[in-house]
Amino acid sequence: MDKSDSDDGQRRFPKALIIGFSKCGTTALRAFVSLHPDIVSPLEEIRFFTLNYTKGLEWYRLKMPPSSESQITIEKTPFYIMDREALQRIREFNASIKLIISVRDPIGRLQSQYAHTFRNVHDPADRPSFKSWCQGDAFSEHVVRFVDYASHISAVYDLFPKSQILVLSEEALEMDPLSVMKEAEMFLGLRASFSKYDFVFNKDKGFYCFNMTSPNYPNIINSVKLNPDTGCIGGEKGRAHPEIEEDFFKQLVRAIRPHNEQLFSLIGKRFDWDNFKEL
Ligand SMILES: Nc1ncnc2c1ncn2[C@@H]1O[C@H](COP(=O)(O)OS(=O)(=O)O)[C@@H](OP(=O)(O)O)[C@H]1O
Numbered sequence: 001m002d003k004s005d006s007d008d009g010q011r012r013f014p015k016a017l018i019i020g021f022s023k024c025g026t027t028a029l030r031a032f033v034s035l036h037p038d039i040v041s042p043l044e045e046i047r048f049f050t051l052n053y054t055k056g057l058e059w060y061r062l063k064m065p066p067s068s069e070s071q072i073t074i075e076k077t078p079f080y081i082m083d084r085e086a087l088q089r090i091r092e093f094n095a096s097i098k099l100i101i102s103v104r105d106p107i108g109r110l111q112s113q114y115a116h117t118f119r120n121v122h123d124p125a126d127r128p129s130f131k132s133w134c135q136g137d138a139f140s141e142h143v144v145r146f147v148d149y150a151s152h153i154s155a156v157y158d159l160f161p162k163s164q165i166l167v168l169s170e171e172a173l174e175m176d177p178l179s180v181m182k183e184a185e186m187f188l189g190l191r192a193s194f195s196k197y198d199f200v201f202n203k204d205k206g207f208y209c210f211n212m213t214s215p216n217y218p219n220i221i222n223s224v225k226l227n228p229d230t231g232c233i234g235g236e237k238g239r240a241h242p243e244i245e246e247d248f249f250k251q252l253v254r255a256i257r258p259h260n261e262q263l264f265s266l267i268g269k270r271f272d273w274d275n276f277k278e279l
Pocket residue numbers: 021022023024025026027028078108111112113115170173174207208209233236237238239
């Protein structure tokens with residue numbers, strides 16, 4: 001029985017949200033978790049608590065896929081975490097909702113954002129270098145916005161108990177999605193359903209993609225955009241990152257490391273980020 005057999009045609013509000021951070025693997029996280037037979041999730045980011053709030057709750061509910069009573073609906077909009085008003089609205093909507101947050105090596109996140117911002121600018125002469133993009137008028141603006149996970153997570157902790165919040169890393173999702181999915185499964189109180197047959201490592205992409213022969217695979221048809229040949233998510237994921245000149249790299253590491261330490265002490269868990277290993 002796949003998901004479409006089990007729904008009773010009703011659209012239900014989310015009981016869990018993936019709220020951030022952008023460029024931290026949130027698309028893969030939503031897609032992978034949707035393999036679970038007890039999860040349904042809309043393909044698009046609904047951005048209800050930020051851009052679409054005035055459209056009302058019924059509008060939001062109708063954006064959800066049909067589900068059965070025993071299934072959990074999950075929505076992902078990575079900008080929720082950046083917006084204090086959106087977080088307040090989420091609490092008013094459902095103070096017991098579960099929240100999933102993915103973080104990433106901040107330098108990798110900056111590179112990913114740079115590659116995304118200039119994805120249509122093919123001639124390097126027509127775009128700023130990575131260094132000048134980071135520095136801009138304010139090193140502050142891009143760098144601080146992309147590395148300061150702690151202040152945003154702390155705003156979430158002010159509104160929700162820690163037991164309702166799961167913080168994951170993009171690196172774990174890239175290298176070991178099965179462990180991440182098992183963690184998500186436990187956090188969401190789901191029966192064990194993920195297995196090593198669900199994911200296959202794609203050497204060209206450098207991350208895991210769906211195994212189209214896995215028994216869970218039919219669960220994601222219609223809820224994930226995939227390359228039909230590889231089972232990988234979206235062609236735009238896995239873009240080449242800009243090189244960083246050595247001195248600027250060292251400068252970034254020094255400036256960002258205290259933010260990382262703030263994050264680790266806030267969440268009580270460390271991530272072994274490659275860019276911060278040596279210096
Ligand atoms: N398994 C798998 N499949 C697809 N993509 C994966 C996966 N694991 C990690 N990633 C990396 O996630 C990065 C994109 O993050 P997001 O999906 O949060 O980006 S977005 O904010 O929604 O645009 C994006 O990073 P960059 O490639 O560095 O841009 C993806 O490579």
